[in-house]
Each structure stands twice: as structure tokens, then as C-alpha cells.
Amino acid sequence: MGALMGQPARARVAGFELALDRRYQPETHMWVLPSGPARARIGMDPLGIETSGTLAQLSFVPIGTELTAGSPFGQLEAAKFVGPLISPVSGAVLAVNDAVVRDPGLAERDPYGAGWMIEAGVTEAGVTQARRTDDSRGDVTGARAGLLADPAEISAWFAAKVADYRLKGVIAQ
Amino acid sequence: MLSQVPPPTAAGPVTGTSPEYVRISMASAITLRVRSGRFSRDFAPGGINLLLSYDEGCLSDCGYCGLARARVASPEVRSFIRVEWPLVRTDELVERIVRFEPALTRICISMVTHGHAYRDTCDIARRISARARVPISVLVAPPALNRERLENLRSIGVDMIGIGLDAVTEELFADIRTNVPAGGLKWQRYWDAVTGAREVFGPWKVNVHIVVGLGETDEDLLALFVALRDRQISSYLFCFNPEPGTRMAARPKPSLRRWRRVQLARQLIETEGYGLKRFGFDRDRGLARVRAGRPAIETVVADAKAFMTNGCPGGKGEPGCTRPFGSYRPGEPFRDYPFAPQASDLEEIRQSLRLEGLLE
Numbered sequence: 001m002g003a004l005m006g007q008p009a010r011a012r013v014a015g016f017e018l019a020l021d022r023r024y025q026p027e028t029h030m031w032v033l034p035s036g037p038a039r040a041r042i043g044m045d046p047l048g049i050e051t052s053g054t055l056a057q058l059s060f061v062p063i064g065t066e067l068t069a070g071s072p073f074g075q076l077e078a079a080k081f082v083g084p085l086i087s088p089v090s091g092a093v094l095a096v097n098d099a100v101v102r103d104p105g106l107a108e109r110d111p112y113g114a115g116w117m118i119e120a121g122v123t124e125a126g127v128t129q130a131r132r133t134d135d136s137r138g139d140v141t142g143a144r145a146g147l148l149a150d151p152a153e154i155s156a157w158f159a160a161k162v163a164d165y166r167l168k169g170v171i172a173q
Numbered sequence: 174m175l176s177q178v179p180p181p182t183a184a185g186p187v188t189g190t191s192p193e194y195v196r197i198s199m200a201s202a203i204t205l206r207v208r209s210g211r212f213s214r215d216f217a218p219g220g221i222n223l224l225l226s227y228d229e230g231c232l233s234d235c236g237y238c239g240l241a242r243a244r245v246a247s248p249e250v251r252s253f254i255r256v257e258w259p260l261v262r263t264d265e266l267v268e269r270i271v272r273f274e275p276a277l278t279r280i281c282i283s284m285v286t287h288g289h290a291y292r293d294t295c296d297i298a299r300r301i302s303a304r305a306r307v308p309i310s311v312l313v314a315p316p317a318l319n320r321e322r323l324e325n326l327r328s329i330g331v332d333m334i335g336i337g338l339d340a341v342t343e344e345l346f347a348d349i350r351t352n353v354p355a356g357g358l359k360w361q362r363y364w365d366a367v368t369g370a371r372e373v374f375g376p377w378k379v380n381v382h383i384v385v386g387l388g389e390t391d392e393d394l395l396a397l398f399v400a401l402r403d404r405q406i407s408s409y410l411f412c413f414n415p416e417p418g419t420r421m422a423a424r425p426k427p428s429l430r431r432w433r434r435v436q437l438a439r440q441l442i443e444t445e446g447y448g449l450k451r452f453g454f455d456r457d458r459g460l461a462r463v464r465a466g467r468p469a470i471e472t473v474v475a476d477a478k479a480f481m482t483n484g485c486p487g488g489k490g491e492p493g494c495t496r497p498f499g500s501y502r503p504g505e506p507f508r509d510y511p512f513a514p515q516a517s518d519l520e521e522i523r524q525s526l527r528l529e530g531l532l533e
Binding site for chain 1: 199209257497498503504
């Protein structure tokens, strides 16, 4: 992703590892990373995972399902919490990670890698254009989702969220 | 309730025995910020549930219980439906209780069947009561109890006692708790504990834990609710949930309709004064009729307390022990609500109850 050239791929922010080679949907903690021509991998960042509690089950919609940015592509169930997994982009589901379905702990242990959740058919341009400040609501590839792309902006958002979650008492201390 | 306590898993310290260590429920761990996490619905959980921890585990072998000695399950299976109970140092726990005391409503220490359970329960209760004013309950293991010990628990500062009878008839109790591979629990011993606790702790300070769905009839349940109510003893309901690896793993949980009707009947008996004659039963002794006017029943349903978690109250009489998702997964419908049910919840409750088929 050209916008990130020269940036370190990972940073440590407020005690959490933060990957800076991808884009984030700030309300849902979902990340998007192009994984091939016209496809992107989607997962949840470690802060989203951590504050959900110990994961018990992940389930995803079937391959082929057409997603709209902001619509659910699955469900996360943790020890005391259940909630939808919200797609940060629009596009068809091309693959689901069966390994993380079998072992949800993968998403806890390796949220940026082996713990990815689905792949969707979306162009890199579509992801790149899906900027938080972009209000072009007609863009089917994710503009509505308002993705963060700038590493400095991502880091600031992430640090603020950690502080907020600590205040709310959902992070162990 | 011992029967609904999930098994420990390998997370956290691998070993650690009471009284220096104690297990805490996952909801308690989140409340005390031992673990990260949140709840599906926004509410303030103030109940802290503790469980004694021993290398030998619980020495009983109840057919439905995750702590049963003879249970066979891999760690992954064990943690699938029920969640881990983290192990914490007791002194660290006490520090956290002090730190979060304003938000806490009730602490419950669950014994297990073990030779040191009484001694260690007293030790832990003393450490807590020396530092905090949160009311303390003990879910006792009757094999380890006598009247002197009950009096001692009271003198330490314990104000309520729970007895995990779980099975509501002597025959059922024998089938799943006594005459089992490593069983031996005695029905009469449990009732002796109920009687002793009632005498020592007083009216409405003793509760009997009852698991719905172990094979009993509704008539069995309601008869027990009446008998306990007449002795000013509370019935606390728990919904059977099959534990993988236990002897009752294949048994289905009770239907939501049956569960809701039993919840309603319990409320009518315990707080509205209904006797057994106000209820009608079918040929299988299932609850078929409530002899009451619809407005009276609708009032109880709308009040919704019948469908909230049965648990010891907080110091000001508020719900104290909330144990959210204690016997079901967060993705399933609430069996008991750890908060006052909202309008949408009441809609679900009414649909499940199907009152039109219950009222004359």
C-alpha cells in the first residue's frame, strides 16, 4: 500500500501491537489489507479482540455472500459477550478462514496474521479511497465505512481508544 | 451452585490451592479487571463469585456437574460452553475487592467437597470481611458442615447461606449424586444443612439452589418451592445446561417455555403466596394451569422480577448476585436476566410463556 511506504510495519501503542500496513474501521476495530488482485483480507485488531473478552466462537457468512460496508459478515461470541462482525468494505466474500473458526484463539494470538477472518472481493483502489474523511457515500468499496489510513492518524486513534477502554474498565489492569 | 460452576482450565496459574488461591467467575474477573472483556448488555455486575481450588478438585461426582471427578473432556471441550474460572491469589483478590468496593453488591464463596473446604472458606471470608463491607454469602458443602460450623461462619461475617440441593426429589438426588461412581452425597445431610442454616441465620437468609431440567417434574419443583417458602427459605433457580464430558452431557436443556413457566410459578409461590392448589398439572405432572385471573398474572409478568437472576441481595436489598450468562451462552436467549428486563425482553418472555395456554 503506497501510502505506507517507508513506515515501520508495526508499532507498540499503549501496550498493544499495532500494524501500520493496513487500514482500520475505527468504530468496529476491523482492519483491511489487500491480499491480492481485487481482494482484501479482513480481521479484527488486538484491541477489539481484547475488549470482547476470551473468544469462544467465530462464525462467518458463506463464501459468495455480497457484503455492504457496515453490514455484518459474521458473529463473535466471547465469554460474556456476543456481537456482529461488521464489514469495513463492500464486496463479495471470496474466502473464510476455517482455521480461526476451528480455533478462535488464533485471532487472540495472531490478530494480524493467522487470525484473519475473511477475504472479500474489493479493489485496492477501493480500499485506498475508503478514507475516514471521504464522504462520497456512493462509493461501494468502503467509503461509508470511513477507514483510517494514515499511520499517525491510526496511532492516535488507537491510543485514544485504549485510554477510553481503560476508563470504561474493559481492559484488565 | 456447584453444579453450574464451570471447570478450571489451564489459563492463569496452573496450580494454586485455597486458601492462598481462589478461582473467580469470568464475570467477576471482568468486574475486578483481572481479565479484559465486556458484557453483551450494558449493566453493572456487582456480584463476585468465588470457588475454592484444590489440586484434587471436588471429591463429589454429580452426573451433571463440570467439577465432577469422573468427568472426561479435553480442555478445549471443557471451555466451550462454560468459560474458564481464572485462578487468583486470595490476597490480590482482596485488594481488588477493596479497590472496587463501591461497585460491589455481594460476594459468594462456593465450597467444593473437600476436607479443607470449611477451614479455607473461613480463612477467605475472614480476609475479605477484615478489609471490606460487601455482604458475604457461602454456598456450603453439607458433608463438611455442622451447626457449630454454621455459627462460626455467621460470627465471621457471613450473612447468607446457600445449599446446592440441585435435584429436588430424594430419588433423583440418589440417581445423580449418591449412587454414582464416586458419589456418596446424602440427601438427608443436605436437609440437615438446610434446617441448621435456617435456625442459625434466620428467615430469608437461607437459599436452596435448584436445577431445573435434571429429570424432575414441574409438580416436584412447585411442591418444593411451597415447602421452602413455608419455612421462609428462598428457592434459587438454575437452568440445567449439559456439560460436555459429564454423564448427562446428552440430556437436552429444558425448553424456554417450561423454564419461563417455572420461573413464574416460583415467583407466584414465593412472593405472591400461592399454594400448590393454585396450580394444575397434566398427566406427566407438568404445569398446565394457574388458577388466577389474567390481570394478576400480567402484573407479575410485567414486574419481571420473576425472570431476573435469583441470587442473594446486596446490602441495600438490591440484586446482589447477578451471575450473567451463568448457565447459557451469551449468544442464547437470556434464561435469567442479570438486570431488569426491558420492553423487548418482556416481549420475548411473554412469547415464551404463552400465558393463554396456562390460565383458566
